[in-house]
Amino acid sequence: MSLISKLKGLLGIGAKPANEEPKPAKSGQVGASEQEVEKVAEENAKPRIGYIHLSGCTGDIMSLSENYDILAELLTNMVDIVYGQTLADVWEMPEMDLALVEGSVCLQDEHSLHELMEVREKAAMVCAYGSCSATGCFTRYSRGGQQARPDHESFVPIADLIKVDCAIPGCPPSPEIIAKTVVALINGDMDYLQPMIDLAGMTEGCGCDLQKYVVNQALCIGCGTCAMACQTRAVSMTNGRPEVNGDRCVKCGICYVQCPRSWFPEEQIKKDLGL
Amino acid sequence: MVLGTYKEIVSARATDKQIQKVSQDGGIVTGLLAFALEEKIIEGAVVAGPTDEFWKPEPMVAMSADEIIAAAGTKYTFSPNVMMLKKAVRQYGIEKLGTVAIPCQTMGIRKMQSYPFGVRFLADKIKLLIGIYCMENFPYASLETFISEKMGVSMEMVEKMDIGKGKFWVYTQDEVLSIPLKETHGYEQSGCNVCLDYVAELGDVSTGSVGSPDGWSTVITRTDGGDSIFKQAVEAGAFETKDIANVKPGLDLLQKLSAQKKEKNQKTIDKRKEMGLPVPF
Numbered sequence: 001m002s003l004i005s006k007l008k009g010l011l012g013i014g015a016k017p018a019n020e021e022p023k024p025a026k027s028g029q030v031g032a033s034e035q036e037v038e039k040v041a042e043e044n045a046k047p048r049i050g051y052i053h054l055s056g057c058t059g060d061i062m063s064l065s066e067n068y069d070i071l072a073e074l075l076t077n078m079v080d081i082v083y084g085q086t087l088a089d090v091w092e093m094p095e096m097d098l099a100l101v102e103g104s105v106c107l108q109d110e111h112s113l114h115e116l117m118e119v120r121e122k123a124a125m126v127c128a129y130g131s132c133s134a135t136g137c138f139t140r141y142s143r144g145g146q147q148a149r150p151d152h153e154s155f156v157p158i159a160d161l162i163k164v165d166c167a168i169p170g171c172p173p174s175p176e177i178i179a180k181t182v183v184a185l186i187n188g189d190m191d192y193l194q195p196m197i198d199l200a201g202m203t204e205g206c207g208c209d210l211q212k213y214v215v216n217q218a219l220c221i222g223c224g225t226c227a228m229a230c231q232t233r234a235v236s237m238t239n240g241r242p243e244v245n246g247d248r249c250v251k252c253g254i255c256y257v258q259c260p261r262s263w264f265p266e267e268q269i270k271k272d273l274g275l
Numbered sequence: 276m277v278l279g280t281y282k283e284i285v286s287a288r289a290t291d292k293q294i295q296k297v298s299q300d301g302g303i304v305t306g307l308l309a310f311a312l313e314e315k316i317i318e319g320a321v322v323a324g325p326t327d328e329f330w331k332p333e334p335m336v337a338m339s340a341d342e343i344i345a346a347a348g349t350k351y352t353f354s355p356n357v358m359m360l361k362k363a364v365r366q367y368g369i370e371k372l373g374t375v376a377i378p379c380q381t382m383g384i385r386k387m388q389s390y391p392f393g394v395r396f397l398a399d400k401i402k403l404l405i406g407i408y409c410m411e412n413f414p415y416a417s418l419e420t421f422i423s424e425k426m427g428v429s430m431e432m433v434e435k436m437d438i439g440k441g442k443f444w445v446y447t448q449d450e451v452l453s454i455p456l457k458e459t460h461g462y463e464q465s466g467c468n469v470c471l472d473y474v475a476e477l478g479d480v481s482t483g484s485v486g487s488p489d490g491w492s493t494v495i496t497r498t499d500g501g502d503s504i505f506k507q508a509v510e511a512g513a514f515e516t517k518d519i520a521n522v523k524p525g526l527d528l529l530q531k532l533s534a535q536k537k538e539k540n541q542k543t544i545d546k547r548k549e550m551g552l553p554v555p556f
Contacts, residue, residue, distance in 0.1 A: 174393060176396070177391050195390060218468075220464075223357045223379050224358030224383070225386070225387065228387070229392075236358075257392050258394065259383070260383040261466065270280070
């Protein structure tokens with residue numbers, strides 16, 4: 001069975017894959033280990049992955065490449081990177097099993113709009129990769145009026161324009177979440193991927209989510225996870241509650257995504273801990 | 276399971292006299308972190324350290340056994356320890372980190388380890404997570420209110436606080452005061468009322484006084500890592516242990532309290548759902 005139909009099956013688009021039980025993820029492992037990656041790579045067909053770079057700072061792909069020590073084999077030999085400005089010498093966008101889209105999309109940029117529409121047509125699965133693509137992140141602050149294109153003013157998360165299958169927020173996403181996602185994807189571990197699928201619907205993020213959706217909802221317990229997770233050190237804890245410095249917040253959404261009171265993957269955690 | 280998945284439950288206390296003197300009960304958290312530090316299982320630990328304000332802790336990175344001992348004892352208010360984990364790794368350069376956490380904090384840490392969306396190179400550095408039993412936690416102003424208003428003692432006079440035998444206890448230099456726990460109800464933070472975890476079910480090791488005699492703690496080992504570190508510590512003589520079956524009040528009480536918390540808070544969860552309020556569990 002081709003990987004593309006497998007992925008479609010897993011996502012409930014198209015035929016259900018026959019005779020293939022999703023393999024359970026190994027227990028007791030916090031990070032995707034080298035052995036795990038190699039084993040996965042050996043057992044599965046090469047997925048065709050494309051990387052589409054819209055309005056982002058390139059930080060997300062830098063984070064992806066930080067996985068080289070554990071994913072070298074996988075990234076170089078076990079997946080086919082079939083498209084990507086810096087990754088493949090290809091002009092025409094080919095068919096892809098998975099497209100990672102970095103960056104939000106600029107409504108004034110014809111080229112970006114065209115590329116985004118094309119990627120939706122050519123990719124079985126589109127992943128909003130990084131917070132700019134998922135929530136708009138820092139580009140939410142854009143008001144145009146800057147060189148080289150003063151008319152480039154309006155940037156929106158890609159899910160505003162196309163159907164997105166999954167999202168990996170982060171500014172940038174950590175190398176580990178990328179490794180874990182790739183391994184889960186190839187393993188068909190849908191339990192692990194479910195939060196990424198759910199997060200495709202989260203197209204806005206802000207430090208004030210903590211106040212609105214946690215503190216205001218009588219859910220905050222003052223654990224400090226949000227302050228730990230914030231990648232710009234915009235969140236501090238005052239009297240056991242998060243306090244957000246709006247000047248530092250980039251609207252990536254990570255504080256709320258990591259909060260144990262926004263969603264809680266109890267089964268996955270127990271599996272990972274061997275409990 | 277009402278006590279979560281575990282490997283072993285024993286009653287234990289630290290053998291170190293200095294730790295016995297300052298610890299809340301059996302000195303398990305202090306003793307185990309200090310042991311792990313000495314054995315180089317960890318290079319540092321995030322603990323709830325003292326501040327200028329009485330009984331108002333702040334997360335602190337402890338790099339020596341002395342610093343860990345200085346942070347001994349339970350504080351019944353917030354110390355957002357999770358916040359400090361990243362700092363411990365980035366700014367203190369700690370590669371192997373230990374910490375102590377109440378159940379909700381263990382949830383934040385474990386979620387980050389399973390789904391480190393925006394948290395880079397931290398998940399694998401946490402080598403020892405000691406969970407402590409927790410029924411509820413109090414905002415500092417709540418604590419002040421029932422200690423200084425209800426019990427009539429100012430915070431700086433308090434030498435030790437404790438919860439046990441259905442009461443909230445305050446020890447000063449020459450007095451032992453208590454109020455029934457129900458007098459503290461309504462002063463806890465409301466986020467606690469949807470929590471179903473009393474015994475830190477996601478810790479490597481969990482501990483607390485309940486189930487063991489005075490001066491001892493009940494230790495639950497859960498993960499392979501936690502079980503092995505605790506066993507090493509017992510073998511090295513850092514702790515003495517007793518079979519939990521032979522101590523009073525014993526496991527029944529721990530099970531009873533854990534079941535009570537689950538049952539009571541499940542009702543709050545159900546009620547919230549009826550009202551259309553979000554619940555993560």
